[in-house]
Amino acid sequence: MTLATLPYMRAMYNGLRKKLFDNLEKKWARQIQPRGGEDGGNADNDGGQDQALADDGQGGIMNFELGVELEIIEEEEVPAVPEQQHDVVDQAPIGIAGIGDLAQEPAPGADQEGNRGDALDPNPLQQENHGQGPAGAPNHDAPVAQNQNPGLPAEQHRVVRLVPLVSAVVHTMMGALAFPAVAAGMGDLILLFLPYAWRVPPHWRERRSRGLLQSRSSSLQSQTCVDERDGVPSDIPDLVPPNCKITFAQILSRHGARHPTSSKTKIYGSTIQKLQDNVQQFSGKYSFLNNFTSSLDADQLTVFGERQMIHSGIAFYSRYKNLAKQGIPFIRASGEARVVKSAQNFSQGFHDAKSTAQKADIDYPYPILEIPEGDGYNNTCVIVAPPETFEESQPYHSIGSRAQQTFLETFLPAVTDRLNADLAPANLSASDTVNIMDLCPFTTAASPIGAISSFCDLFTDDEWHHYDYYQTLGKYYGYGPGNPLGPSQGVGFANELVARMTERPVDDHTSVNHTLDYNAITFPLNQALYVDVSHDNDMTAIFSAMGLYNGTRALCNTSIETTWQTRGYSAAWTVPFAGRAYFEKMECRGEKEELVRIIVNDRVLPLETCGGDALGRCTLSKFVGSLSFAAGGGKWDMCFTGYDHANIRTY
Secondary structure (H helix, E strand, O other): OHHHHHHHHHHHHHHHHHHHHHHHHHHHHHHHOOOHHHHOOOOHHHHHHHHHHHHOOOOOOOOHHHHHHHHHHHHOOOOOOOHHHOOOOOOOOOOHHHHHHHOOOOOOOOOOOOOOHHHHOOOHHHOOOOOEOHHHOEOOOOOOOOOOOOOOOHHHHOOOOOHHHHHHHHHHHHHHHHHHHHHHHHHHHHHHHOOHHHHOOOHHHHHOOOOHHHOHHHOOOOOOEOOOOOOOOOOOOOOOOOOEEEEEEEEEEEOOOEOOOHHHHHHHHHHHHHHHHHOOOOOHHHHHHHOOOOOOOOOOEOHHHHHHHHHHHHHHHHHOHHHHOOOOOEEEEEOOHHHHHHHHHHHHHHHHHHHHHOOOOOOOOOOEEEEOOOOOOOOOOOOOOOOOOOOOOOOOOOHHHHHHHHHHHHHHHHHHHHHHHHOOOOOOOHHHHHHHHHHHHHHHHHOOOOOOOHHHHHOOHHHHHHHHHHHHHHHHHHOOOOOOOOHHHHHHHHHHHHHHHHOOOOOOOOOOOHHHHOOOOOOOOOOOEEEEEEOHHHHHHHHHHOOOOOOOOOOOOOOOOOOOOOOOOOHHHHOOEOOEEEEEEEEEOOOOOOEEEEEEOOEEOOOHHHOOOOOOOEEHHHHHHHOHHHHOOOOHHHHHOOOOOOOOOOO
């Protein structure tokens, strides 16, 4: 589009320039032009030059070679020759090769008395035929000009036409000054009329080699590793829109990749031991089990998980480096050791990136506010509902596990049968099969470089897709919209986010820690950058409290649904290891109010609950208004009373 308009833009510019400045150019050229009469010469030369200027209908021809010729002619020293042998030369510009010829001795056969003939110009077609006959022979019938100053070399008295040079310089200067402004104006005009999707490429398609669900090692949210090189496909580009600037950024992050919990580590070890006891020799893709020894630890971050969080800090700085100029981010972490370590790794990456690009912060290591997770502490970064009503009792706690169990029955028996046929007499149970699948992500995360584990090759892509959906059901019905009390667990953080965005005190009576949040040191409201590090279940509840996936209908637990059918909801797309959500405010030209945008693992959410525009943005007031569920405390009171569980859709 821009290329197509360039000829018209150029024509408009030339016409405007000619109309406004052409006469001024000619007048200026006449005033600054050297005149023969100024050296005591014939005044008639001036009139001839003026007449030549008046007859120049081209408005000046850009010719830099003429200027070069003039300088060389003025500098060279040519011995004086008799007056009668000097012709008046009105010479066209010489080529670049001719410049070198001027500084050399005349070639053999050249006219030694001033008429250099063809040796003067390598391109005789550009040589004006003044004082010469055909084929460059001297024309003795041509008028002979008299040397006006016999004491100076005759070569310095050639009449050189300056008008093309002056006009060219003026033309070039004006073009250099005016054309960029014209082009910029046309660019802005184009931006106003073309759809945004036409103007900004969906860059995520260019930088991501494969989707999260197209890798066997990324089917489980626990194993999906998000860093600055990977993310979730987005229908809306996550670039900063034109004429906008980010004024506020909050990241909510899950900790990096970890080892299994202590209890799970023991279970996985028992499963491997069972396999090795029952099967005498493994072959083919199972051969690695012959000498396999588990190196899994318990609960803590892996080396790869630490690297993930360092990368996350680098990515956060790179995206919001302009805000980083205002100071350091305010960082909070839930009290679990792996969460605190993740926050430290994040701050390390952020600081290293800032030190390289700007200036190192003198107050590094950054202070990190650790909020305990134990009983008796309100903590918006971790689920704090009474265990007797949510975590351990029926019916709320079991909704997610029951949904998963129903779905496992649709695909897991066939997988278990295949493994038992390949590994007879392994005698694996359904739970053994799940444990072996779990070992794919955990042993991958245990590798310092995240090398794909051999356990991942034991299952097909289709089986991994089912396994991913199995994990998605656990989050959706365990802590998300599918659980009646799931969203209520995230109400406190949602209200804290509103307080930060509006710079007003927190208004909440659920999980907020009032001792901390009513203190300007432990809960400042004037920061540009905020960082909170938490767990996957808690992030799921927070997203649900904010209604970010309200467009997702209740997930089916009897057949698999794609991310297109779930409208982008997936455990792997929302809460993977080191998964992150960016909450942004931006100011945009032409907008009277700040806009809010939310990006989850590089996917811009449409924000349908507040009427998001084509770029996924709502005004701040509409966004705050859409959080009425959180503002009202959700169903926090029901966490302490009985409540019937929701029916799970089956078909």
